[in-house]
Amino acid sequence: MSTTTTLEQANTTTxxxxxxxMKASYGxxxxxxxxxxxxxxxxxxxxxxxxxxxxxHAYTGAPEDFTFSTAYWPxxxxxxxxxxxxxxxxxxxxxxxxxxxxxxxxxxTMVLAVEAGHRMDKADVQKWLLWTILFGSAFVGCQAWxxxxxxxxxxxxxxxxxxxxxxxxxxxxxQYGPVLxxxxxxxxxxxxxxHVFSGIVLLIIMFINTVNGTYQRxxxxxxxxxxxxxxxFVDLVWVFVFTFFYLV
Amino acid sequence: xxxxxxxxxxxxxxxxxxxxxxxxxxxxIFKYIFSQDHKVIAKQFLIxxxxxxxxxxxxxxxxxxxxxWPQATYDxxxxxxxxxxxxxxxxxxxxxxxVTMHGTIMVFFVLTAGLxxxxxxxxxxxxxxxxxxxxxxxxxxxxxFFFLSSVIMFLSLFLETGPASAGWTxxxxxxxxxxxxxxxxxxxxxxxxxxAFFIVSSLLGSVNYITTVINLRTKGMSMTKLPLTIWAFxxxxxxxxxxxPVLFSCVLLLxxxxxxxxxxxxxxxxxxxxxxxxxxxxxxxxxxxxxxxxHPEVYIVILPGFGIVSEIIATNARKPIFGYRAMxxxxxxxxxxxxxVWAHHxxxxxxxxxxxxxxxxxxLIIAVPSAxxxxxxxxxxxxxxIVFTVPMLFSIGFVSLFISGGLTGIILxxxxxxxxxxxxxxVVAHFHLVMASSAFFGLFAGVYHWYPKMFGRMMDDKLGYIxxxxxxxxxxxxxxxxxxxxxxxxxxxxYSWTSFELFSKFADLNMYISLAAVIAWxxxxxFAFNFFYSMFRGRRATQNPWRSTTLxxxxxxxxxxxxxxxxxxxxxxxxxDYSKPGxxxxxxxxxxxxxxxxxxxxxxxxDLA
Numbered sequence: 001m002s003t004t005t006t007l008e009q010a011n012t013t014t015x016x017x018x019x020x021x022m023k024a025s026y027g028x029x030x031x032x033x034x035x036x037x038x039x040x041x042x043x044x045x046x047x048x049x050x051x052x053x054x055x056x057h058a059y060t061g062a063p064e065d066f067t068f069s070t071a072y073w074p075x076x077x078x079x080x081x082x083x084x085x086x087x088x089x090x091x092x093x094x095x096x097x098x099x100x101x102x103x104x105x106x107x108x109t110m111v112l113a114v115e116a117g118h119r120m121d122k123a124d125v126q127k128w129l130l131w132t133i134l135f136g137s138a139f140v141g142c143q144a145w146x147x148x149x150x151x152x153x154x155x156x157x158x159x160x161x162x163x164x165x166x167x168x169x170x171x172x173x174x175q176y177g178p179v180l181x182x183x184x185x186x187x188x189x190x191x192x193x194x195h196v197f198s199g200i201v202l203l204i205i206m207f208i209n210t211v212n213g214t215y216q217r218x219x220x221x222x223x224x225x226x227x228x229x230x231x232x233f234v235d236l237v238w239v240f241v242f243t244f245f246y247l248v
Numbered sequence: 249x250x251x252x253x254x255x256x257x258x259x260x261x262x263x264x265x266x267x268x269x270x271x272x273x274x275x276x277i278f279k280y281i282f283s284q285d286h287k288v289i290a291k292q293f294l295i296x297x298x299x300x301x302x303x304x305x306x307x308x309x310x311x312x313x314x315x316x317w318p319q320a321t322y323d324x325x326x327x328x329x330x331x332x333x334x335x336x337x338x339x340x341x342x343x344x345x346x347v348t349m350h351g352t353i354m355v356f357f358v359l360t361a362g363l364x365x366x367x368x369x370x371x372x373x374x375x376x377x378x379x380x381x382x383x384x385x386x387x388x389x390x391x392x393f394f395f396l397s398s399v400i401m402f403l404s405l406f407l408e409t410g411p412a413s414a415g416w417t418x419x420x421x422x423x424x425x426x427x428x429x430x431x432x433x434x435x436x437x438x439x440x441x442x443x444a445f446f447i448v449s450s451l452l453g454s455v456n457y458i459t460t461v462i463n464l465r466t467k468g469m470s471m472t473k474l475p476l477t478i479w480a481f482x483x484x485x486x487x488x489x490x491x492x493p494v495l496f497s498c499v500l501l502l503x504x505x506x507x508x509x510x511x512x513x514x515x516x517x518x519x520x521x522x523x524x525x526x527x528x529x530x531x532x533x534x535x536x537x538x539x540x541x542x543h544p545e546v547y548i549v550i551l552p553g554f555g556i557v558s559e560i561i562a563t564n565a566r567k568p569i570f571g572y573r574a575m576x577x578x579x580x581x582x583x584x585x586x587x588x589v590w591a592h593h594x595x596x597x598x599x600x601x602x603x604x605x606x607x608x609x610x611x612l613i614i615a616v617p618s619a620x621x622x623x624x625x626x627x628x629x630x631x632x633x634i635v636f637t638v639p640m641l642f643s644i645g646f647v648s649l650f651i652s653g654g655l656t657g658i659i660l661x662x663x664x665x666x667x668x669x670x671x672x673x674x675v676v677a678h679f680h681l682v683m684a685s686s687a688f689f690g691l692f693a694g695v696y697h698w699y700p701k702m703f704g705r706m707m708d709d710k711l712g713y714i715x716x717x718x719x720x721x722x723x724x725x726x727x728x729x730x731x732x733x734x735x736x737x738x739x740x741x742x743y744s745w746t747s748f749e750l751f752s753k754f755a756d757l758n759m760y761i762s763l764a765a766v767i768a769w770x771x772x773x774x775f776a777f778n779f780f781y782s783m784f785r786g787r788r789a790t791q792n793p794w795r796s797t798t799l800x801x802x803x804x805x806x807x808x809x810x811x812x813x814x815x816x817x818x819x820x821x822x823x824x825d826y827s828k829p830g831x832x833x834x835x836x837x838x839x840x841x842x843x844x845x846x847x848x849x850x851x852x853x854x855d856l857a
Contacts, residue, residue: 010468010818017377017819018467026382029459037451037489044497044537048512051533172509172525180528183510187501 031226035233038195042237045191049184049244056178068158074177076246082149096246099142100238103196106135107235114228117221122210125221129207132231136200143193150185185245192241195234202227282392284384285809289391290370291702294695296398297362298776301688303402304353305769311346314338316762318746318755332410343743344413345431349405351416352439356446357401359549359687361394364488367552367694368457368481370702374800375475377466377817379810382459386452393449397442404438412439415741417538420513420531424505427520436506440499447492454485454492466799468819472576473838475798475823476569479576480555483583487544487551490587495541498534505529535597539590546683547586550650553690554579554621557643559823560697561625563796564640565632566834568824571624578617578624585614595666604663611661618654622647633827633834637794638712642693645720646686652724653682656731671741674734677727685723692719692775699782700789704806707786711778715771722768729757797837798823 015021022029057072066078077092084095109131116124153168158175160166166173174182206224215221280288310329313322321336322329332342369387373380381387404411413431414423418439426433461482465474474482504510505526513534514526562569569575591599591607625647634640656678659665669675692715699707733754738745745751792801799819803811817839825836831848842853 010820011470012467013470015470016467017465017469017473020463022462026459026463029462030383030386030455033455033458033489034451037455037493040490041493041497044494044540045501048497048501048533048537051536052512052528052530055530056528171504178528179526180511183504183512187504187510187512191500 025222027222027226028229031229035229038233039237042191042240045188046240046244049188052180052184056180068176070158070174070178072177074181079150079176080146080246084145093246095142095146096242099139099146100242102135102142103139103235103238106132106139107232109135110228110231114221114225117215117224120216120221122213122216125210125215125224126207129203129210129224133200133203133207136196136203136231140193140196140200143189143196147186147189150182188241189245192234192237195237199227199231199234202230282388284380284388286369286373286381286384286387287702287807289387290366292391293361293365293369293394294702296395297358297366297691298779300353300357300362300398302772302776304350304358305772307346307350307353309766309769310338311343311350312762312765314343314743315745316759318744331408338743340743341410341413341430344415344429344741345410345435347741348413348415348418348431349401349411352401352412354684355416355545355549356443357398359684359691360450360488360545361446363687363691363694364481364484364548364552365391365394365453366691367477367556367698368453368485370698371477371800372457372460372481373464374701374803374807374811375478375798376461376464376469377799377819378460378464379812379816381456382464383456387456390449390452390456393445393452397445397449400438400442400445404435404442407433407435407438409433409435411435417535417542418499418502419538420502420505420534421517421519424502424513425517425519425524426506427522432506437503440503440506443499444496447496450488450492454488457481457485458489466816466819469838472573473819473822475555476558476572476575476579477552477555479579480551480553480558483579484548484551487548487583487586491541491544491548494537498537498541501537502534532594532597532599535594536591539593540587542593543590544583544586546679547582549687550683550690551579551583552694553646553687556690556694556697557625557646558628559798560639560643560693561628561647562824562826563697563794564635564637564643565629566635566826567628567632568822568826569624570627570630571620572822572824574620575624578620581617582614585610585617589614592661592663592666595663596670601663608661608663612658615654615658615661618650622651622654637696638707638709638716639693639697639794641713641716641720642689642696645716646689646693648720649681649686649689649723653678653680653686653727657682668737669734671739672734673730673738673740676740677730677734680730681723681727685727689719692716695779697794698800699779700793700805701800701803701807703783703786704789705782705786706789706793707778707782711774715774715778718771718774719768722764722771725764726761726768729761733757733761795833795835797825797835799838802837802839 010016010018012018024032053073059066059072059075063075063077066075068074068078080096081090081092082095083089083091109128113125113128113132116128151168151170153166153175155167157165157167160173166175168175169182169185171183171186172179176182206227209215209223210221215223279285283289283292310325313320322333322338323336326333329338329342332339369381372378401411409430411431412418412423412435413429414420414436418436422428423432423436426436461474461478501510501512505513511526511529513531514524514529515531516527517524558569558575589607589611591603592611595604595608629644656674660669660675660678696707696712699705736751736754738751738754745754789805791805794801799817802817804813819838820841821836821838823838825831825838827834828836828845828848831845836845836848842849
């Protein structure tokens with residue numbers, strides 16, 4: 001009789017259906033696939049950055065003799081060397097390093113929020129979500145200052161062919177070098193900033209729901225976990241944006 | 249996206265238990281309009297797709313009139329086309345808009361949303377044994393984003409400056425500069441906005457299809473017991489998730505070039521006596537980004553057809569599909585290759601010829617999995633007890649068109665031959681056969697085959713046969729002669745060719761093509777009539793009219809919300825047990841355990857754990 005009984009049972013290994021083969025709920029899987037998709041969006045932008053930069057000449061002289069010119073791609077250390085409150089001091093990449101630190105810190109607090117969620121510790125989830133929101137907002141604030149400084153420009157500016165002097169940068173003119181340097185900077189950091197901003201909005205929703213006890217009643221904090229995935233992704237993207245715009 | 253999830257995170261199965269109790273008194277609006285039931289959403293996609301197909305077909309008919317009878321006057325079209333007729337002639341700008349919108353509508357709105365939107369939604373839960381999609385809400389949202397995108401694209405047809413007219417590939421600088429062509433004004437902006445919403449819709453749909461296939465398969469439904477349709481929809485969704493975001497990036501950069509003065513795609517342009525200030529950008533960059541989507545897109549269009557046709561051919565040949573695993577393998581191969589061949593669209597764009605030969609090599613490899621599929625279909629048909637139902641005819645037609653169009657693909661994939669053939673009607677003939685007509689045949693086959701499951705009634709057979717033969721012959725009459733015109737160097741997208749002495753000997757052939765195109769288009773009204781008439785007056789369907797093995801035929805004739813009134817069936821066997829030696833019937837459905845089919849069990853099935 002043993003053959004008959006086995007013939008009536010369906011297979012039950014990992015991929016045989018009736019279960020979650022990747023040990024993840026559908027919501028988490030959806031978030032993963034969305035992030036995969038979003039990663040392709042950013043890859044396309046960064047590839048475009050690489051291709052366009054490749055079309056421009058690199059600066060070949062000595063770093064100390066560097067001046068801004070549309071003839072070559074600028075050295076990032078010479079462009080991003082300002083720090084709020086320290087006018088005229090040459091601090092290459094100091095401010096952006098601070099920004100990056102803040103964003104990475106926000107990822108740490110996000111991990112702690114998710115971990116608190118696993119423990120069903122409502123108070124801790126609230127605390128760490130709030131820290132994450134704070135660090136995230138601080139990052140966006142820093143980016144606003146960075147943009148502001150980039151747009152305002154330096155005193156010397158760049159002399160245009162008609163003799164007038166142009167300070168700072170916008171989408172059509174750029175005192176620091178080729179106009180595409182500014183175009184790409186605004187576009188890609190802006191697109192990333194929009195992602196951070198959406199992340200903050202999501203975190204605020206998470207925070208409100210946590211305070212209201214929605215997740216406590218539901219019995220799990222998976223929503224926080226899903227937003228956490230998104231937040232880490234945005235953080236990871238910044239590492240690449242940072243590398244492309246500031247380091248190489 | 250995640251924020252929309254909030255109200256939905258309760259357990260899926262509980263959700264459906266709730267629905268089972270209250271779906272009878274759902275309000276009309278929530279039952280038929282803002283429905284979260286995958287079957288209703290599928291029908292919404294299908295009907296929207298059919299409407300778009302008629303619009304797209306009408307546009308092509310108009311420009312075929314111009315190409316076939318270049319000397320004729322079109323005053324009689326003035327009531328419809330208004331100012332686009334100038335002194336009895338189609339305006340050249342309008343011709344370009346027609347070509348652009350025909351391509352855009354057919355590729356995206358009909359053969360992407362209309363085809364995979366319909367059948368992925370309809371068949372995935374029914375064939376894998378699920379109550380609904382993983383997230384019914386996101387599924388509904390997917391349709392409404394598509395609807396919004398459709399409305400925007402439709403409205404752009406009525407702009408005074410016309411809809412987008414830089415070709416469906418919208419290459420800059422033509423598409424980036426409003427002063428270059430009227431269609432690159434508001435029409436182009438609306439095109440971009442519409443496509444952005446379309447991409448959102450596609451993404452919401454695709455992540456849903458993927459997660460549903462991974463997580464919601466019923467007990468026993470392993471990946472190698474899935475019907476080939478599901479494999480096809482699954483891979484289509486994966487391609488969509490990975491390629492559409494790149495189109496999104498691509499058009500977003502274009503939007504900035506157009507509206508905010510950036511120079512991503514623009515450099516050193518002199519237009520209408522004025523030098524533009526843009527320097528440093530690259531139009532080739534656009535082409536790379538565009539075709540990184542564009543090439544997987546043609547597989548997004550054709551893969552659902554592969555799946556539907558495999559299923560229908562096996563059912564109607566009353567034979568197991570030949571090479572089930574090879575079919576899956578070849579689809580995987582095609583999906584993978586689709587991402588690394590995009591530059592074969594750019595052989596003559598000024599790209600490095602060495603790079604061209606790399607892409608040529610990769611492109612020609614696609615012939616291998618494609619041939620595997622074709623031979624498997626033929627081997628399935630071989631010595632089958634073929635039942636020539638309407639969907640079967642369309643499936644065989646699909647195989648025929650795929651072969652005819654695929655062979656010219658091998659020619660076009662060669663970068664040296666492409667120097668002669670690029671941008672000629674040879675290319676037009678090639679992709680209309682292999683991708684456009686084939687995908688349409690897949691769509692028709694699917695509609696005829698699953699109509700009884702959708703509406704509980706059968707479509708009329710006689711009208712179906714007439715529709716098939718007119719369409720099949722019509723399609724060949726249109727596209728076969730086009731190859732000859734193309735080999736002679738006749739360029740595509742040209743409004744008028746009468747000033748080239750070289751081409752005047754093709755006047756008759758062009759007229760012939762146009763006549764065939766008009767007939768083929770008119771034949772589609774037979775389908776439309778059949779479709780809507782049968783919905784109300786068609787013969788009532790039985791539960792399993794095609795004697796098929798897959799799970800959707802175990803549901804009631806008109807499945808309610810939740811699909812199965814009782815428990816979801818468990819799956820024991822693959823979906824192609826047709827004409828199994830020793831079996832009582834010539835098909836054994838997937839949910840019949842081996843213990844009930846002792847007479848037909850193969851030796852290794854006797855002790856299946």
